[in-house]
Amino acid sequence: MVNLSTLWHYLALQNPLQAAGNLSSTGLTAQTLPPLPFAYDALEPHISAQIMELHHSKHHAAYVAGLNRALDAHVAAVAAGDVARQIELQRDIRFHGGGHINHSLFWKNLAPPGSREAKAPEEVAPRLVKAIERQWTSLQGFKEEFGRVALGIQGSGWGWLVKEEGSGRLRIVTTKDQDPVVGGDVPVLGVDMWEHAYYLQYLNGKAAYVENIWHVINWKTAEERFVGGIPDEKTEL
Numbered sequence: 001m002v003n004l005s006t007l008w009h010y011l012a013l014q015n016p017l018q019a020a021g022n023l024s025s026t027g028l029t030a031q032t033l034p035p036l037p038f039a040y041d042a043l044e045p046h047i048s049a050q051i052m053e054l055h056h057s058k059h060h061a062a063y064v065a066g067l068n069r070a071l072d073a074h075v076a077a078v079a080a081g082d083v084a085r086q087i088e089l090q091r092d093i094r095f096h097g098g099g100h101i102n103h104s105l106f107w108k109n110l111a112p113p114g115s116r117e118a119k120a121p122e123e124v125a126p127r128l129v130k131a132i133e134r135q136w137t138s139l140q141g142f143k144e145e146f147g148r149v150a151l152g153i154q155g156s157g158w159g160w161l162v163k164e165e166g167s168g169r170l171r172i173v174t175t176k177d178q179d180p181v182v183g184g185d186v187p188v189l190g191v192d193m194w195e196h197a198y199y200l201q202y203l204n205g206k207a208a209y210v211e212n213i214w215h216v217i218n219w220k221t222a223e224e225r226f227v228g229g230i231p232d233e234k235t236e237l
């Protein structure tokens with residue numbers, strides 16, 4: 001039997017954007033900027049309020065606006081039978097849509113440094129921490145490996161801990177620019193490695209940003225994604 005709440009959770013991770021009520025001029029459901037689940041200064045001193053405000057209210061908002069523009073233009077191109085224009089728009093949909101998905105996931109996998117969600121991974125994410133320890137010997141070992149992989153990104157991109165489809169195995173992967181995790185892999189947690197995520201505070205100290213991000217990771221959300229995202233459930237439909 002399919003566990004429906006588990007299945008719903010899994011599907012929500014593959015398409016994490018909130019459905020919005022308002023329609024665009026072409027009749028599409030317009031995407032909207034989701035609110036942050038905490039105040040702009042809640043992640044200090046590890047991520048400054050200035051970074052968070054710009055990152056959310058300017059950068060993420062721009063991806064939302066860009067996605068709505070591209071989707072509207074795509075609808076018009078389909079109506080006009082303009083295949084070349086539809087192909088041209090794929091790049092914008094991928095970039096802005098990926099940016100919207102990735103940031104929507106990112107905000108939810110962050111938490112204030114004093115919170116239980118960030119401070120007590122063994123308590124709020126017992127199954128995930130055990131799986132991480134099995135694979136990387138210790139949580140610390142995993143963090144170091146994650147940092148090594150994420151810092152290997154050339155240019156802009158994202159570092160991810162994903163749960164592999166089928167095997168359920170954990171893997172550290174990167175995606176370029178705003179490419180999201182696609183396919184059946186479940187994004188357990190992601191770290192934005194674009195300069196706009198850290199430069200105003202850390203300048204060229206990208207390694208310090210990756211080290212400090214662990215003070216504000218929401219392990220409860222990570223556990224929910226890890227436990228809820230069981231790809232095998234899909235095959236029982």
Ligand SMILES: [Fe+2]
Pocket residue numbers: 055059103192194196197
């Ligand atoms: Fe970003």
